[in-house]
Amino acid sequence: MSIVPAPILRFYHRMASPPHFYSFTDKLLPWLIAIFLLLLAYGLYAGLYLAPTDYQQGDSYRIIYLHVPAAWMSLFIYVIMAMAGAISLIWRMKIAEVVMISSAPIGASFTFVALVTGSLWGKPMWGTWWVWDARLTSELILLFLYLGVISLYGAIEDKRTAARAVAILALVGVVNIPIIHYSVQWWNTLHQGPTVSKMDKPSIHVDMLIPLLVMAVAFKFYYAIAMLQTAKVEILKREQNTQWVKKLLEAKT
Amino acid sequence: MTPVRRQRLILILLMVAGVGTAATFALNSFNDNLMYFFSTTEVAEGQAPKEAKFRLGGMVVEGSISRPNDGIMVRFDLTDFSKVVTVEYTGILPDLFREGQGIVANGRLNKGGVFVAEEVLAKHDENYMPPEVADSLKKPAQQAKMGK
Numbered sequence: 001m002s003i004v005p006a007p008i009l010r011f012y013h014r015m016a017s018p019p020h021f022y023s024f025t026d027k028l029l030p031w032l033i034a035i036f037l038l039l040l041a042y043g044l045y046a047g048l049y050l051a052p053t054d055y056q057q058g059d060s061y062r063i064i065y066l067h068v069p070a071a072w073m074s075l076f077i078y079v080i081m082a083m084a085g086a087i088s089l090i091w092r093m094k095i096a097e098v099v100m101i102s103s104a105p106i107g108a109s110f111t112f113v114a115l116v117t118g119s120l121w122g123k124p125m126w127g128t129w130w131v132w133d134a135r136l137t138s139e140l141i142l143l144f145l146y147l148g149v150i151s152l153y154g155a156i157e158d159k160r161t162a163a164r165a166v167a168i169l170a171l172v173g174v175v176n177i178p179i180i181h182y183s184v185q186w187w188n189t190l191h192q193g194p195t196v197s198k199m200d201k202p203s204i205h206v207d208m209l210i211p212l213l214v215m216a217v218a219f220k221f222y223y224a225i226a227m228l229q230t231a232k233v234e235i236l237k238r239e240q241n242t243q244w245v246k247k248l249l250e251a252k253t
Numbered sequence: 254m255t256p257v258r259r260q261r262l263i264l265i266l267l268m269v270a271g272v273g274t275a276a277t278f279a280l281n282s283f284n285d286n287l288m289y290f291f292s293t294t295e296v297a298e299g300q301a302p303k304e305a306k307f308r309l310g311g312m313v314v315e316g317s318i319s320r321p322n323d324g325i326m327v328r329f330d331l332t333d334f335s336k337v338v339t340v341e342y343t344g345i346l347p348d349l350f351r352e353g354q355g356i357v358a359n360g361r362l363n364k365g366g367v368f369v370a371e372e373v374l375a376k377h378d379e380n381y382m383p384p385e386v387a388d389s390l391k392k393p394a395q396q397a398k399m400g401k
Binding site: 052053054055056057061064086089090091124125126127128131132133134168171172174175179186187188189190192193194195203204205207208 | 258261262265268269272273276280284287288289290292310346347348349357372373374375376377378379380381382383384385386387388
C-alpha cells in the first residue's frame with residue numbers, strides 16, 4: 001500500500017518513460033506558452049504602467065518586476081535541480097537526470113538577470129554597482145554553482161555517469177540556498193531585508209504587490225516552457241538509437 | 254522502497270546534513286567578517302578598528318545635516334537609536350540620502366572620534382508604497398509628536 005493515490009502514481013510511472021514524457025510535453029507546451037504570454041503581458045503592463053510610483057525611488061523601483069522574480073527563480077530552479085538530482089541518484093530515473101541538466105542553463109540565466117538588474121538599480125539608489133555584502137556574494141556563488149554544474153556535465157563523456165556526478169554537485173551546493181535567503185537577516189548587509197516572503201504582512205503596497213506576484217508566476221511558466229523544450233532535445237539525443245525516436249523522425253520527414 | 258534505494262537515500266541525507274553542518278561552523282567562525290558594516294554602538298564602544306578603514310552603518314539623525322564650510326563637505330550624525338557617531342564626507346551623495354534614511358559609510362575614525370567617510374552608500378529599506386500612502390503614514394506620527 002502506498003500513501004500516494006493510485007492515479008497519481010500511475011501518471012508518475014508513465015512520465016518516467018521517455019516516449020511518454022516526450023509526447024505528453026509536446027501536447028502540454030502550447031498551453032504553457034499561451035498562459036505565459038498572457039501573464040507576462042498583464043504583469044508587464046500592470047508593473048510598468050498601472051502600478052503607482054514609489055514614495056522614495058520614483059519610477060526606478062519598477063526594476064523589481066524583473067529583479068525579484070528572477071532572483072526567486074534562481075533559488076527555485078536550484079531546489080528543483082537538486083531534488084531531480086536526488087531522485088536520479090536514488091531511483092536512477094532517466095527523466096529526472098534530464099530535468100536536472102535542462103534546468104541548469106535556465107537557472108544560470110535567471111541568476112545572471114538578477115545580478116545585472118540589481119547592479120543597474122544599485123548604482124543610482126545605493127551609489128555603487130556592486131558591494132561584497134553577504135547577499136550579493138552568496139548570489140554570485142550561486143551563479144558559479146550553476147556554471148560548475150553545466151561544465152561538469154559537459155566534461156564527462158558518458159552522460160549517465162555525468163548526471164550522477166552533477167547530481168552530487170547540485171546536492172552539495174543546496175546548502176547555499178538557505179544562506180542566500182537568510183543572508184539579509186543573519187548579517188548586516190547593504191541589500192535590504194525581505195519585503196514579501198516574511199511572516200508579517202508584506203511591506204509593499206497591494207497595488208505594487210499584485211503585478212509582482214503575476215510576474216513571478218509568469219516566470220515560473222517560462223521556466224517550465226524552456227526546461228521542457230531543452231529536455232525534449234536532451235531526450236532525443238540520448239535515445240537516438242531507440243525504435244521510438246527512429247519512428248518519430250520518419251514520421252516528421 | 255528497496256533496501257538499495259533506501260541506503261542511497263540515507264547516504265544523500267547524510268551528505269546534505271554533513272555539508273550543512275560544515276557550512277554552519279564555517280559561517281559561525283567567519284561571522285564578524287561577514288558583517289558588512291559596524292553599528293554606531295560598536296564604534297562608540299570602541300569595538301571598531303582604530304587605525305584601519307571600516308564601514309559604518311546607521312540612520313541619518315533628523316536635522317543633523319549641515320555644511321559647515323559652505324562647500325561640498327557635509328557633516329551629519331548617524332544613529333542606531335542608542336549611540337550617535339558624527340560623520341564628515343566630501344563628495345556626491347546618492348539619490349536616496351536624506352534625513353531618517355539608513356546609510357553605509359566607508360572611511361576611518363579621526364582622533365576626535367569623528368568618522369571621516371570616503372564613500373557614502375544609501376541603504377534602501379524593504380518598504381514600497383505610493384507617495385500618497387507615505388504622506389498619510391507621516392500624519393499620525395507628526396500628530397503624536399505634537400501631542401507630546
